[in-house]
Amino acid sequence: MTQLLIIEDNFICQQIYRSLLSDDYQLTLAETAQQALETLTNQFFNCILLDLGLPDQRGEEILPLIRANPLHKDTTIIVISAHVDESLGQQCLALGANHIYIKPILPTMLRQVVENAMVH
Numbered sequence: 001m002t003q004l005l006i007i008e009d010n011f012i013c014q015q016i017y018r019s020l021l022s023d024d025y026q027l028t029l030a031e032t033a034q035q036a037l038e039t040l041t042n043q044f045f046n047c048i049l050l051d052l053g054l055p056d057q058r059g060e061e062i063l064p065l066i067r068a069n070p071l072h073k074d075t076t077i078i079v080i081s082a083h084v085d086e087s088l089g090q091q092c093l094a095l096g097a098n099h100i101y102i103k104p105i106l107p108t109m110l111r112q113v114v115e116n117a118m119v120h
Helices: 011-021 033-042 059-068 086-095 107-119
Strands: 003-007 026-030 047-050 076-081 099-102
Touching: 003 011, 003 033, 011 026, 011 107, 026 033, 033 059, 047 059, 047 107, 059 076, 059 086, 076 107, 086 099, 099 107
Parallel strands: 003 026, 003 047, 047 076, 076 099
Antiparallel strands: none
16 A cells, blocks of 8 residues: 655644545654654655644755655655745755645645655
8 A cells, every 4th residue: 555654733634634545545644853754764655745834843844854865765745834935835846845735725636636646
């Protein structure tokens, strides 16, 4: 089954992601940047959903750390955050994100975004 890491501290968003994606993907949840980086140390994921507004570190700060790990140099990273303007979006893409989406994201769009990312 496709492995998906969700890096998200908002409980409601976690529940939405879980309800929409758990039937088709093996989900792992990290609520902080530290939890995410520890999880990524020795576990492979096909796709990562990354929120930028994490409690311990900004999501854009961990993008290069994720890409530096040989396990995840080619992993699809989808930034889904309410805290993105054009400049920050460009910065995230330059740091290794594959896609940027601004919350709120419609449930049908979320499924489609993840499915499309897995195909490409």
